[in-house]
Amino acid sequence: MFMQYPTHMRCLSHLSFLILIQAASCSIKVIGQVGQNITLPCRYDTQTNGGLTFCWGRGAVPWSKCSNTILSFKNGDVIFRTSLKYQLLGRVAEGELSLTIMDAQRADAGVYGCRVEVPGLYNDQKVNTQLVMEAPPEKPSETTKESPTTIEKIQSGTDDGIFSAFLGIGNITRMAVIFLLPTFITLLFIITGRRALSRRKQHVDTFAAENIYESILTTK
Numbered sequence: 226m227f228m229q230y231p232t233h234m235r236c237l238s239h240l241s242f243l244i245l246i247q248a249a250s251c252s253i254k255v256i257g258q259v260g261q262n263i264t265l266p267c268r269y270d271t272q273t274n275g276g277l278t279f280c281w282g283r284g285a286v287p288w289s290k291c292s293n294t295i296l297s298f299k300n301g302d303v304i305f306r307t308s309l310k311y312q313l314l315g316r317v318a319e320g321e322l323s324l325t326i327m328d329a330q331r332a333d334a335g336v337y338g339c340r341v342e343v344p345g346l347y348n349d350q351k352v353n354t355q356l357v358m359e360a361p362p363e364k365p366s367e368t369t370k371e372s373p374t375t376i377e378k379i380q381s382g383t384d385d386g387i388f389s390a391f392l393g394i395g396n397i398t399r400m401a402v403i404f405l406l407p408t409f410i411t412l413l414f415i416i417t418g419r420r421a422l423s424r425r426k427q428h429v430d431t432f433a434a435e436n437i438y439e440s441i442l443t444t445k
Contacts (some may be wrong), residue, residue: 251352262328271318274341301318333356
């Protein structure tokens with residue numbers, strides 16, 4: 226005998242089915258920095274369920290297993306792993322199933338799913354994690370030094386002024402050389418001439434004294 230339920234009864238049945246499926250699932254968001262080790266949380270009660278099988282995948286947890294599985298754990302050991310950058314650093318035996326991504330990069334951003342297989346119909350525990358990667362904070366510069374960006378801005382903003390001032394100084398220097406060089410040469414000639422005349426006078430006086438001395442000796 227075929228029985229047809231009213232439409233509202235079928236909708237209620239579907240709603241109860243969806244609530245049952247979503248009861249053991251949750252979604253969280255984790256923000257990490259590039260170059261750091263990022264941990265995506267996932268836990269379950271070992272006292273109630275004992276040791277179970279679980280997996281981690283890239284993408285939201287599907288109806289069964291994991292999407293694009295990157296790590297699987299069964300019978301107390303990791304049985305599959307796509308890369309050593311995915312590590313289980315917590316105490317798995319105590320229900321700590323968190324996945325740690327070593328040296329995370331921007332390409333690691335996205336949705337990750339953790340699925341714990343619990344015996345029974347629709348009992349699996351599911352955790353979807355949205356990982357957002359951010360650039361690491363800039364290191365503060367020393368108080369005695371300006372940042373390169375600031376220096377570049379100052380230079381780019383005053384290049385024209387510095388260049389104009391440099392040309393002005395160059396013109397002044399050239400004019401000073403043009404006017405002062407002849408004066409310097411004239412003074413040099415005057416000083417040199419005076420020294421030559423002084424030396425000649427001293428030589429004449431010495432020669433005259435020697436002649437007088439020789440004349441006295443001859444007379445005697």
